[in-house]
Amino acid sequence: MTPVTGIDFERLTLRDALDLAILIEEEARDRYLEFAEQLATHDTPEVADFFARMSRIEERHRMELLERRRTLFGNTRSAVERRNIFDVEAPEYEAARAFMGVRQALETVLAAEVKAQVFFSEALPRVKDPELKALFEELRDEEVQHQALVNAELARRPEKPDDSEAYADDPVAQ
Amino acid sequence: MKDLLSPNDYKSPLKPIWCPGCGDYGVLQALYRALSAIGRPPHEIAFISGIGCSSRIPGYTTAYGFNTVHGRALPIAQGVKLANPDLLVIVAGGDGDGFSIGGGHVPHAIRRNVDLTYIVMDNQVYGLTKGQLSPTSPQGLKTVTSPLGSIEQPINPLLTVLASGAGFVAQATPADMPGMTALIEEAIRYPGFSFVNIQSPCITFGEEDQQLKAHKSRMKTLASLGHDPANQLAALDLARAYGTELYTGVFYRNATPPPTYDAQIRQRKAELQRGEPRPRSRVLDGYLRAGGGPTS
Numbered sequence: 368m369t370p371v372t373g374i375d376f377e378r379l380t381l382r383d384a385l386d387l388a389i390l391i392e393e394e395a396r397d398r399y400l401e402f403a404e405q406l407a408t409h410d411t412p413e414v415a416d417f418f419a420r421m422s423r424i425e426e427r428h429r430m431e432l433l434e435r436r437r438t439l440f441g442n443t444r445s446a447v448e449r450r451n452i453f454d455v456e457a458p459e460y461e462a463a464r465a466f467m468g469v470r471q472a473l474e475t476v477l478a479a480e481v482k483a484q485v486f487f488s489e490a491l492p493r494v495k496d497p498e499l500k501a502l503f504e505e506l507r508d509e510e511v512q513h514q515a516l517v518n519a520e521l522a523r524r525p526e527k528p529d530d531s532e533a534y535a536d537d538p539v540a541q
Numbered sequence: 542m543k544d545l546l547s548p549n550d551y552k553s554p555l556k557p558i559w560c561p562g563c564g565d566y567g568v569l570q571a572l573y574r575a576l577s578a579i580g581r582p583p584h585e586i587a588f589i590s591g592i593g594c595s596s597r598i599p600g601y602t603t604a605y606g607f608n609t610v611h612g613r614a615l616p617i618a619q620g621v622k623l624a625n626p627d628l629l630v631i632v633a634g635g636d637g638d639g640f641s642i643g644g645g646h647v648p649h650a651i652r653r654n655v656d657l658t659y660i661v662m663d664n665q666v667y668g669l670t671k672g673q674l675s676p677t678s679p680q681g682l683k684t685v686t687s688p689l690g691s692i693e694q695p696i697n698p699l700l701t702v703l704a705s706g707a708g709f710v711a712q713a714t715p716a717d718m719p720g721m722t723a724l725i726e727e728a729i730r731y732p733g734f735s736f737v738n739i740q741s742p743c744i745t746f747g748e749e750d751q752q753l754k755a756h757k758s759r760m761k762t763l764a765s766l767g768h769d770p771a772n773q774l775a776a777l778d779l780a781r782a783y784g785t786e787l788y789t790g791v792f793y794r795n796a797t798p799p800p801t802y803d804a805q806i807r808q809r810k811a812e813l814q815r816g817e818p819r820p821r822s823r824v825l826d827g828y829l830r831a832g833g834g835p836t837s
Binding site: 369370372397401402404405406408409411448449450453454459460461462463464465467 | 545547548549556557558559560561562563564566567570573574577578715718719722723744752753754
């Protein structure tokens, strides 16, 4: 299953690649915001705040890329569409759990960062243009840096037994 | 300049309150994307649902929506489509809503061939009411209403709709988001009654082997099996594996779709507007000419 459909990487331009990266960050931003809302609704406020912070971080990354795109290409229309991008850096919906802890949330973020790194690594051999290759390498390396940050945060938090199942018979009424 | 509709254009400000991890989140996202690919603006779309977790979907879109009564989504959707044939009508609901209380409506909606897309989020349990047996619950499933395990045979939704003559029948799982999105889009584009059974697990009351992680290892695409979606008999044969195998893709697509009910209604209206006499008028005129009618 490819997480991006309808894109021929061999024909991708630098502008389209930037747009792709922007949309990947946008999808991650939206997903973390959704997770924050879900967990706020389901009485998990600490993790809701954590995911809200993640959403703001992804938005910052998106804005940085958007600035580069505007500087290089102005507001010309993008050939890449949001509907073609499936969970590249966004954690999958199934990763969220009511009453999950911050450690579990960090592990979710880590898995998402690894996924994004794999995506750029796998795309690299298909990219021919040197500028594009440099961009994808930069994006891949950023994902590696993000993983290091998450791993450092995980190391600061001791493992606790997962007690989320204790609440499994008491879901919030719909 | 913005002229293309993005998936977020179909997303309403109302926040879903499904349990975190629920399969329905993926279905909703796939619907936004499929609608964006089709490109019809929200005001040309109507979502009709019954009652249940998944039936909350109309509220989560910017399209018209009607969260109706339990099991009655299909009759109301047919009415909506006939009243305004230009609307793109999508029916959404769960397996309980569609194949238990609403089960009697399914074959009739299919035989009429009203141009609807029926998306069933099949989680094999009544999740909203805290985990009772549903019509698609597997035999042996222990729930609050079957503490020793279900002794009932589950309904097979795929066989039910195929046997009723549906022109488009598919199955998907949120474990394959691109595949599910493509199937929903194809179902919506099919001219006539189309059905997509989505194995959308209940994270709270569903079994471990029904969760998306298990789907990823179990699922097999029908394309990988070399299935020809035009072959109705092969589709029926493959559909028998519901509950044991997780096949995804198009089971059956009628290669020559018959005219839809709504198209036939339009045609009949056009005939009447051309001034051809209505049979009933002819009968009444004859009766009145013969001296019938009220006496004073």
